[in-house]
Amino acid sequence: MKKLLFLLIVFNAGLSQSQNLNPCYFDRYQQAHKEQIDLAEQKIKHQLISGDQNKQINSPQNHNPNLKIIPVVVHIIHLGGTENISDAQVQSQIDVLNEDFRKIAGTNGDGNGVDTDIEYCLAKKDPQGRCTNGIVRVNSSLANHQTYQRTQLKQLSYWDNTRYLNIYVVKTISGSTLGYSSFPGGPPDEDGIVVRHDYFGKTGTASASLGRTTTHEIGHWLGLYHTFNGGCGIDTCLDGDYVCDTPPAVNPNFGCPTINSCSIDVPDVNDQIANYMDYSNDNCKSMFSNGQKQRAQASLMSFRFDIWQQWNIDSTGCDSGFVNGPCNVIADFVTLNPNICIGNQITFYDKSQNNPTSYLWDFQGGTPSTSAVANPAITYTAVGTFQVKLIATNAQGTDSLIWSNYINVTTPPIGQALPYSENFESTTFPTNGITIDNPDGGITWERDTIALHYSGAASAKINNLINTNYGQSDALILPGFDFTTFTGIPYLTYKWAYARSDANYSDEMIVLASKDCGVTWAQLFYRTGAALVTGPTQITPYIPDSTTVWKSANINMNTYATFQNVIIKIVNVTDGGNNLYIDFINLGTLAAGIDNTENESEKIILYPNPSNGIFTLELNEEKLKGELEIVNSLGFVLFKIKISEQENKQQLLLPSLENGIYFIRNTFGDKLFVKRFVILK
Ligand SMILES: [Ca+2]
Ligand SMILES: [Ca+2]
Ligand SMILES: [Ca+2]
Ligand SMILES: [Ca+2]
Ligand SMILES: [Zn+2]
Structure with a gap:
């Protein structure tokens, strides 16, 4: 099953140049969150059997007693280019969602499916009850999104997921993914959906799209699987997507084919390429089935109960009687890490709502101490805790936000002098100032003595073969280094060995460095796929059998020459591939004879x-x-x-x-x- 799913994803990725493709990261998410999804599945099934998905819970004045309204906040994470899409483009996506989920007559969503009785509303009140247009804009490098960074998006901007559906619009997503979603029952810091700006809505930068990527992803958010989930299976209700009235499909369908890929259904009908939960073209999609509606409604009854309750509809301004005036500006900002070292620079990212037109910042203890730009970079040259104040202005007026004791500036430890080397020969692991970052508490770096190492009898290894937390990163963090006393050009060199377990996917190896106590990280080196491998693809554990298979990383560190506390980490991002080994780390002069x-x-x-x-x-x-x-x-x-x-x-x-x-x-x-x-x- 696992291998099949991966092949599907890669098939998907390989066609990234073709038009109207709808790659979705959900299969991978499904593998990474198997236990959580199995639990959710039990709860949804229980609700389907025991509950009444259509009982009246909304207010009496609501004309459709079964209708459930979902308040939405759209966070646009951008770099200041066209990916900072217009309010109108955001609204075009909300319109498409309502056409599709409500099967509005005369629209693209009016196909052979059902009205799901689920509606979407761009929030008109923020979590504090203030007037908002439901759109938050943040200028951040996270606009170029890698799926393992999904929790970092939420550090930038996030509204209570029990009251709002959080949608993140980004510039790019790693691979050829156009969007992905969490499933009901997942952790709050991963809840929501991420979509590429050029597939969000159907105007502006997404004018080549019909907006169905978001319809599809919200389908997952409501507990729906792909129509091709599990292939043909042996039972039309108990297998596949667990929906009886969607015909099974053995593979995702691309384009708009007429195809009958499974014949276990009775009567045996064609694959339902019009279903939003296939990968078919946007312009062939026009339906959710009644069974999908029941599942989605069951998810809203069991997992996402508060979000559509009348009290929340009122408190988010989504009641049909509520009229939003022009909203006053709401001053707001974010930094990635307010705990910095003396002399470091920190960037403040504006996220004021309601189309701010100007800014006045005041930085106690900062240089410069005031600024009028949206995203100022401020240096702190004294130890202490400092206040930040932002006054934002729009056509309606001004708003100010003061965070006292927000910035915490400390004296950095001076790093150890170069040169440094680590060969992992000590039986203590980790050793020599190295620490390990293992956010999931699961599989991580360990000492290996089985492989034929580049040098000596041991190396550091991470076992991706048994690691199912796809997208999780594990770091070997070297001690802080003082580069200022070193003469010559400093290099970080090490050796690695790696093989894949399937030629179609790969783990990743990334070297990052920080010169500001971990506030920001620069990527110095990146390897994945064929560029990472040193051995043949194998489904058994990869064990290097020669010192000559090891490859070299030789990284010029001269841009760090004037810094006294540089932190370097070697990161493994797992994709369930195979063993990655690291050995013979050296920081100092580039040794003669090393292939550069x-x-x-x-x-x-x-x-x-x-x-x-x-x-x-x-x-x-x-x-x-x-x-x-x-x-x-x-x-x-x-x-x-x-x-x-x-x-x-x-x-x-x-x-x-x-x-x-x-x-x-x-x-x-x-x-x-x-x-x-x-x-x-
Ligand atoms: Ca089905
Ligand atoms: Ca069939
Ligand atoms: Ca060694
Ligand atoms: Ca781990
Ligand atoms: Zn999907």
Whole structure:
């Protein structure tokens, strides 16, 4: 089952260039939260059997006694570009949700399904009861969203999930995912849905979409599975999506096909590609079935009971009689970490509501001490706790927010001097100042003595093979370092070994560094997929059997040369792949004879290498533009290759090259990226 689901996801991802595709992260979420979803499933089934999904709970003046209204808050996490979508585009998505869930006559949602009696309302009152347009905007690098960062989105902006459906609109999502959702019964800090801006709504940046990505994701939020969940199964009610009146489907359907992929249904009918819970094109989707309606209503009765109660509808301004005037501005801001070290800079992110037009900040103890920009970066040069005040203004007036004793500035410990090395030979683990961050308390880094290590008799290992908490990150955190007493160019080098358990998915290895006591982290090195592997794909535990399979990470740390407390961490993000090993960590001078090409290959990945002249080329850097040059070992440029604007992965055909060593390079600004490769026929 697990392997099947992964293959489906990858199939999905591989088609990312085609139009109208609707990749959804739910299958992966489902695997990662299996116990929680099984519990939720029992509760939904119990409600379906014992409860009355249609009993009147809403207010007497409501014309449809079964109607349940869901107040919605939309958090737009953006970088100031077009992904900071308009209020009108947000409203277009709310309109699509109501057309689809209410089966409004004459709209795209008026297909062969049912009116689910579920309606969506952009909140008109915030959690404190203040007038709002239901939209929060935050300018943050988290706009480029990686699914393992889902709880960090909620640190930026989050409204009580028992009273509001939290929807996050982001610029990009890792992989080719367009959106994903939590399932009923999950932890509050993961509750809600995340959707790419260009698939949110049907106007503005999403004018090529019909807004059905969000309809689909909210289906999951209401306890619905994909129509292809579990394949054909053997029972139309007890297997698959646990909905009797949706025909089973063996695989996700793409496009708008006429297909009958399972014949266990009686009568045996075609797959329901019009169902919102398949992957078919937006323009073929037009229905939820009655069985799906009953499940969704049961989820609202059992898990999401408060959100649609009349008292909450009133308190969020979603009662039909409530009219919102132009709202006064609500001053609000967020920082990622208010506990900083002396001399550090901290960025304040405005999230004032209701279209603020100007700002006046006051930073006790900060430099500068005032600012009029939306997202000021402030330096603190004295130890202490300090107040922050924001006065925001819009057309209706001003509002101020004061947080006393908010910023806490401490003296950083001075890190240890370079050089530093760790070979994991001590039987104590972790050792030598290293600490482990293991947020889920589960599988994490351990000491391994079985593999043939790069050096000595042991290394650090993390077992991804048995780790089912997909997306979870585990870090080896090195002690703080003082770079200021080191002369020469400092390098972080280490060796790693890794194999996949399935060629279609991979764990990730990320090196991050912080020079501000952990307030912000820069990504120095990233490997996944073919660029991470050192051994053959295998479903048994990967055990390196040679010291020569280990690959090198060589990371130039010169930008940290003036900092006295630099924290470095090596992070494993698990995808249920296979063992990742780390050995021979060195921080200091780049040892003679160490192959330095890995340093650049984080931007340019080429495989297989060596090769007979046919390579796959992957570019891991958006900024690489224009041309790549193929250079021989004497430095002569042999070819120039134009980089495709659309694809970051392309075939590279160089059959005319003789056996030997070559380089592929690209110049961007003052940086030169070089990757060495070998032709061997
Ligand atoms: Ca079904
Ligand atoms: Ca069938
Ligand atoms: Ca070792
Ligand atoms: Ca862990
Ligand atoms: Zn889905």
